[in-house]
Amino acid sequence: MWTTSILVLHCFATLVLAGGSGGKNRTLNQLAVQQGLHYFGSASDNLSGSWDDEPYVDILLKSHEFGQITPANAMKWGLVETQRGVYNYTGGDQLVKAGKKAGMVVRGHALVWHSQLPDYVGTITDAATLHSVTFAHIKDEVKHFKGELIAWDVVNEVFEDTGGMRETIFYNLLGEGYIAEAFRAAHAIDKHAKLYLNDYNLEFADAKWETAVSFVQGLVDSGVPIHAVGFQGHLLVGQVPTVETLVKALSAFTDMGLEVAFTEVDIRMEMPFTDDKLAQQAKDYQTVVEACLAVPKCVGITVWDFSDKYSWIPGVFPTQGAALPWDENMQKKPAYGGIVAGLT
């Protein structure tokens, strides 16, 4: 009895010290799966030169930190169909192949988005042409990747920041009905991919989120094959909503029977970074992870690339950066520990 207790205590202590892994540290994806998520993933691409960077590729494709990969750019309309009707899936095919080889599932991103469009789309001024071009694009791309993807971001960023529908070329010429039609067109071709509406700043449960909730409820009520809502999660250090607010924001959609996921997480800060900002960032990442785990149908978390070396942030917000869990030298930051803390 006495010996058994010692043995039990010893095993318990070993497990606690090793993070429950029996001696080996678990990766983010292994911890996520252990908690019931489908994956912990990263965006990446073989377009920026990052895949020639050996320390980077070691983490992306060899470390098992990620169980899912999302193409940062390679499946966007502006890259796959630069001329109307001429498709180039080289980048997306490479990503699918590399991801599968590394044991990762792949999310498709994104079929219809008002940004990074080919030039010929932006100059269209009549509904009939835009409709025909848009649905030809959706059908060709979904068909090409059919069977390879667990999910598609069917429409991306369709709501205005202050609420209401975003006045994109698609909305202005086709009306909001193109969104339901896009889901139907994608589902008619690929019955297995989970179809997402993906947007940012839904995390705050404010006016933009209210628009999203009522719009998505309308799609669900009309039997549109929408399966999930993606919360991009492009957030700012120290300005991340509380777990409670995030759970409220996510649950509005899971209450409709949909899945949710954090699809593009990064948490940026004013540069230069300091130890205090990095410590706050660790807490902020932990908050996002805890919120996802608190919502049973939150299926996964994806960071929008994992190393600050390849983040899109400084290019778009020149005074900001350091948004990701690995630094520019591929070293884990406190944010990595924040994610682990959230996952354990």
Ligand SMILES: *[C@@H]1O[C@H](CO)[C@@H](O)[C@H](O)[C@H]1NC(C)=O
């Ligand atoms: C586990 O992580 C700790 C802390 O980061 C590190 O010191 C240790 O070397 C790691 N062990 C293994 C087996 O990777």
Ligand SMILES: *[C@@H]1O[C@H](CO)[C@@H](O)[C@H](O)[C@H]1NC(C)=O
């Ligand atoms: C097709 O796409 C790949 C990857 O973006 C690019 O390297 C290649 O030049 C493209 N091919 C053509 C014919 O445009």
Ligand SMILES: *[C@@H]1O[C@H](CO)[C@@H](O)[C@H](O)[C@H]1NC(C)=O
């Ligand atoms: C990345 O792209 C380069 C250049 O197109 C290619 O030679 C290389 O094989 C690609 N890497 C992978 C893993 O697909």
